[in-house]
Amino acid sequence: MDSKIIFYLSIFFLLSFNASALEFSNKFIQGSFILGKTKPGAKVKIDNKDVLVTEDGYFAFGLGRDRKNDVVIRILKDKKLDVIVKKVYKRKYKIQKIDGLPEKKVTPPKEVYDRIKKENKLITDARSIESNLTFFKNKFINPLKESIVTGVYGSQRILNGKPKWPHYGIDFAAKKGTKIRAMLDGTATMVENDLFYTGGTLIFDHGHGISTLYMHMERIFVKKGQKVKQGEVIGTVGSTGRSTGPHLDIRLNWFNVRLDPATVLNLN
Numbered sequence: 156m157d158s159k160i161i162f163y164l165s166i167f168f169l170l171s172f173n174a175s176a177l178e179f180s181n182k183f184i185q186g187s188f189i190l191g192k193t194k195p196g197a198k199v200k201i202d203n204k205d206v207l208v209t210e211d212g213y214f215a216f217g218l219g220r221d222r223k224n225d226v227v228i229r230i231l232k233d234k235k236l237d238v239i240v241k242k243v244y245k246r247k248y249k250i251q252k253i254d255g256l257p258e259k260k261v262t263p264p265k266e267v268y269d270r271i272k273k274e275n276k277l278i279t280d281a282r283s284i285e286s287n288l289t290f291f292k293n294k295f296i297n298p299l300k301e302s303i304v305t306g307v308y309g310s311q312r313i314l315n316g317k318p319k320w321p322h323y324g325i326d327f328a329a330k331k332g333t334k335i336r337a338m339l340d341g342t343a344t345m346v347e348n349d350l351f352y353t354g355g356t357l358i359f360d361h362g363h364g365i366s367t368l369y370m371h372m373e374r375i376f377v378k379k380g381q382k383v384k385q386g387e388v389i390g391t392v393g394s395t396g397r398s399t400g401p402h403l404d405i406r407l408n409w410f411n412v413r414l415d416p417a418t419v420l421n422l423n
């Protein structure tokens with residue numbers, strides 16, 4: 156066959172089998188951040204939620220720790236609707252026991268309930284921001300130059316013998332004062348020096364509901380509303396809030412869905 160015919164035939168098959176030209180960066184596994192790409196100008200819904208699409212066709216979403224249902228992706232382009240259903244693969248999570256925490260930090264006293272409620276709202280609000288920043292498309296870098304992972308996403312925590320919330324972040328062991336670098340370009344949407352659980356806490360918006368959070372920081376070098384570049388030093392490692400020793404704990408979210416930061420980082 157003449158190469159021109161093969162060329163047109165392959166275009167025909169590409170178009171007929173994949174009208175929305177859909178691609179995903181990651182597998183559909185519990186906790187995954189997923190970057191999707193479709194045709195520019197397409198409208199996208201994830202589980203009936205409208206999501207923003209960049210001019211070049213990128214969109215982002217994520218799967219929660221215990222997500223069981225299939226993901227339904229609807230792509231509307233030129234009055235043609237494609238519905239894609241993806242199965243979500245389950246994970247097994249570790250059980251992590253930590254003893255020797257100050258009792259008042261494991262079971263907070265009544266007088267701090269209001270404080271915790273207010274602080275949770277600050278975090279939830281920052282994570283609810285839907286901006287059209289497009290940094291989420293880019294590759295993340297590790298927040299520390301040397302990273303020794305001591306805690307993983309999803310593990311069920313048993314603090315002083317009491318079962319608690321699962322751990323939704325990645326813990327890195329590091330000395331107090333170690334420089335923390337921004338994993339991605341973004342805008343600081345929450346800067347708090349002394350939250351009850353998380354101590355010195357920073358949240359960055361990277362666009363389309365994708366945010367990162369850094370906690371237990373000793374010092375914070377950015378202000379709310381400040382734009383940062385990937386690799387910029389944003390503060391130092393500390394042991395503020397509920398923490399047994401100096402370490403960095405980072406989080407990744409799609410709005411208020413907690414994702415596994417390991418799905419965007421290169422960890423060994």
Ligand SMILES: [Zn+2]
Pocket residue numbers: 306322324325326403404
């Ligand atoms: Zn942690």
